[in-house]
Amino acid sequence: MPLNPAEKLSREEIRQLQLERLQTTLNRAYFNVDFYRNRMDTLKLLPEDVSTFEELRRFPFTTRQDLADHYPYGLFAVPLRSIVRLKVTSPALRDRGKPIVVGFTRHDVGMWQSLMVRLYEQLGVTDRDIVQVAFNFALFPGALTFNQAGESLGATLAPSATISATLQLQIMQDFRSTVLATTAAFALHMAETMKKQRLDAGRLHLKLVLVGPDPLPEETRAHLEAAFGVPVYGLYGVSEMVEPGIAGECPEKNGLHWAEEQFLPEIVNPATGEPAPQGQEGELVITTLTAEGYPIVRYRTGDVTVLQESPCPCGRTFARISPVARRTDNRLSVRGIPLYPEQVEELLTSFDDFIEDLRLVIHTRHGVGEQLEVLLTRSQEKEFLQGGRSQYLEALRSHVRRALGLGARIQLVERDRLPKEGLIRKTIFKNTGTLYDQD
């Protein structure tokens, strides 16, 4: 498939385009968003003072907290009448009841959609393909863009979304789906279901599997490729911006091509905020370049990656990021649902003051978080609030499920049975090979 002209720009043309768009983003952020204006006024900065890549480093970072603090419309750069779509990024209980709300103008909707179209095209998906999009649309609102981009490409969408793996596989065979887009966790679940049903991958018509928005570990990729018998590719999106499509793999599988004409990436040392040397690992910081409704300047994603500008054999000149292997914060992912240990701890202690300590046990399978287990210790002498132990645990489970959108196993244990915490606060990972076999 011939490359889109934007994908063949020279490095110099890309830099020029980024500079031009950085200038409009800063001007619009300064004049239309009080948050950015106040920040810049405090530092006695005008948009033109930070208009080169080097000077931009003087601009303060924007954090997840900043986004939550300006709920709902505080960071919008246009009046609501220019907004055509609102998206809420996370379950309502996150960030103490304040979710992050992003707004898209008609331009923004088109921009995100065109990025997703490009990611499909990059992998050779055409109007002849039958695309099966299997996400939980309530938990990942960006999933709709997979559908819209598929339609815009002229591909056929197989009816799908939140149905069981068995039904998904049935549809996949009957409709002759050629592309499956889903989360790594659900893809693994489907692979497991195939094994149980003794369904041979040769009976499917798949050409490729596209996995997101969580990173795709190599271990997971290898397992899925063996199970489905087709290439499996990853993409990247920032969960706070909802949409997928900021970066995605090409068939070379040597990094994710970054949409450089729409987003300016920086890699910084997470501890100092200083730029990381070229080719070195660091935290990814993003500035939107054409977003109108919700411009973001220097957003700290918390994702650790490497940015490479070296040419890719596929001919695309856009720089590539390596798959995100770590985060700078404690964010975990279970079945594609993001959660923070601090948040789970607060959630539980707000329910019961007598919880003394806890551990989160993340059961992983082929590198992907599959199930959350919580081990609790509780003051011995305190009575359970309502009823007995089992009622208490049941109430706690439903409390967690409501807040996180995720079921968890919860157990009360003796203090000395709590495992030692690992690198991430109060969390341990347990590789399990038997999760589905128990079902």
Next chain:
Amino acid sequence: MLKVIGLSVKYGSLQVLRRVTFHVAMGEIVALIGANGAGKSTLLRTISGVMRPFEGEIFFRDQLIQGKSVERIVQLGLVQVPEARQLFPNMTVLENLELGGYIYGHKHVAENLPKMFELFPVLAGRKLQKAGTLSGGEQQMLSIARALMTDPRLLILDEPSLGLAPLIVEEIYRTIESLSERGTTILLVEQNAMGALAVANRAYVLETGRIVLSGDARELMEHDDVQRAYLGKDYEHKWER
């Protein structure tokens, strides 16, 4: 073809342009639109070498041109059609055209004249008429033809529709399109945003010395902020409908 990076211009202590960055690629028609006083003419005067920037860089065909003389810049192929035509009213159409190609010598003029009359038949019939007696539209055509006498690679038009009747404006824009089809790259500077956006491929919106919007011309035409750039901000609160 033309690349402007971080250009700032001051009149005394008054800063008129604030780190303006934009480019025009070969074969494009790029519109630069903005209200009165946005800094459009200052920007053009600086690109043409009439004014000196206080910071920034201007590259034309990969050469740094700020600081070069106007003549040198014209010789490189960057030619401006000034606002309000600025013809020599007491000279004939032919004389005006000859002056346009003056720096290239007689042979060049002799070769180019027939092309101009072919491109602008209306001028062919008025070769010996004094430029000052032409209608506004004809004067604009003459002004463009005079600039074309130098075979520019980049033609910059400053408010070509100013003071002309709508039908004549359409004709001017058609001329601009046909010039573009013949391979001339064009930077069109206009207050008449809708007209300019209709012929341009891409556009930039200049507001009080800063570029606040850029993008595909068709897309900008529908943009709420383009309207606001002319009519002023029309809302107090984000949630107003």
